[in-house]
Amino acid sequence: MFIMITVEHLTKRYGDYTAVNDVSFACKPGRVTGFLGPNGAGKSTTMRIIAGLTPPTSGTATIAGVNYRDIPNPATQVGVLLDASAQHAGRTGAEILRLSAMTMGLDLTRVDEVLAWVSLTPEEAGRRVRNYSLGMRQRLGIANALLANPKILMLDEPANGLDPAGIHWMRTLLREYADRGGTVLLSSHLLHEIEIIADDLIVIGQGRIVAQGAKDELLAGTGAHVKSTDDQTLGQALVDAGFAAHPAQGGGITVDAEPEQVGRIALDSRVSLIELRGGDNTNLEAMFLQLTEQTQREQPVNQGVVR
Structure with a gap:
């Protein structure tokens, strides 16, 4: 037993x-x-x-x-x-x-x-x-x-x-x-x-x-994946709105927000979107960084702004 x-x-x-x-x-x-x-x-x-x-x-x-x-x-x-x-x-x-x-x-x-x-x-x-x-x-x-x-x-x-x-x-x-x-x-x-x-x-x-x-x-799909004409500006806007945003493998941003929220923030920021969809199955590293962002000993530069 x-x-x-x-x-x-x-x-x-x-x-x-x-x-x-x-x-x-x-x-x-x-x-x-x-x-x-x-x-x-x-x-x-x-x-x-x-x-x-x-x-x-x-x-x-x-x-x-x-x-x-x-x-x-x-x-x-x-x-x-x-x-x-x-x-x-x-x-x-x-x-x-x-x-x-x-x-x-x-x-x-x-x-x-x-x-x-x-x-x-x-x-x-x-x-x-x-x-x-x-x-x-x-x-x-x-x-x-x-x-x-x-x-x-x-x-x-x-x-x-x-x-x-x-x-x-x-x-x-x-x-x-x-x-x-x-x-x-x-x-x-x-x-x-x-x-x-x-x-x-x-x-x-x-x-x-x-x-x-x-x-x-x-690790199931959560949040959203977005590509835009200005990922840096959009990333800053998402962080300012209180969402965790990280560069995605292959380009774009993964963010712990619903696609509708991302779309509104992009509109308010006057950033044109190239792609916006619900999150795919994410990898463990992305989930880990998102969940522990506020408890990391090594904090990202510029409060996690995507570059």
């Missing part, structure tokens, strides 16, 4: 600073949930709370209705990778996995199985972790998370340091894991990879959920 992660009204404060603010979501069995947000949005804090590493100020984060710390031998139920660099640099990869296996009461033959699964050779497994590349540390961390064949995987930026072949391997591994009924919570700044693999999306900004739901529904 596979299980789910449930987060309800989760808040974490550090003095006057609120890192996570009334966050609620669920990660379901058989699905990959992509957890997205700008730097400092609260993703890692939320995942640390779920994994029992950071206590919440209020709210709950449970696995099948139980706090992580109350699960017997929790690493056999939840595979966690939050920081690939947080591994003992003086031990070999194989030693780290054998210690984990012994701690969890697993047969040591499982170590060789997961090493092969993550494509770490016997020679690489025998090296000390201080001599590992970041990509190798990621593979070792994923191997550790998979060691007990857990029901849940929770991975924070697992593709860091992986080459394109490694990213493809990780994508395939997680997809197959979810297809067998596992629950996957995946945080990543590689939006293209999330767009390919995720079934559900959670977008967080400044500690608050700004959007969540099935990927196909969130």
Whole structure:
């Protein structure tokens, strides 16, 4: 039987600073949930709370209705990778996995199985972790998370340091894991990879959920796409009217307004339109930038005016 992660009204404060603010979501069995947000949005804090590493100020984060710390031998139920660099640099990869296996009461033959699964050779497994590349540390961390064949995987930026072949391997591994009924919570700044693999999306900004739901529904056509004889003037007018407007791939502007609203603004601005239509299925990057525009650490120049 596979299980789910449930987060309800989760808040974490550090003095006057609120890192996570009334966050609620669920990660379901058989699905990959992509957890997205700008730097400092609260993703890692939320995942640390779920994994029992950071206590919440209020709210709950449970696995099948139980706090992580109350699960017997929790690493056999939840595979966690939050920081690939947080591994003992003086031990070999194989030693780290054998210690984990012994701690969890697993047969040591499982170590060789997961090493092969993550494509770490016997020679690489025998090296000390201080001599590992970041990509190798990621593979070792994923191997550790998979060691007990857990029901849940929770991975924070697992593709860091992986080459394109490694990213493809990780994508395939997680997809197959979810297809067998596992629950996957995946945080990543590689939006293209999330767009390919995720079934559900959670977008967080400044500690608050700004959007969540099935990927196909969130990326369905919304807003409008417009081309004009003067996109800069129209873009400025749309921003001044309170709409998020961004340059569209292939030219024109995507905007979170209905076509009728865009038409009126273009008329008032005396800008002639070449094309105006409802939004197509958008990509994840466009949705992400639109939803997190007010919570980005790196704000666009000129308050987001299209150029």
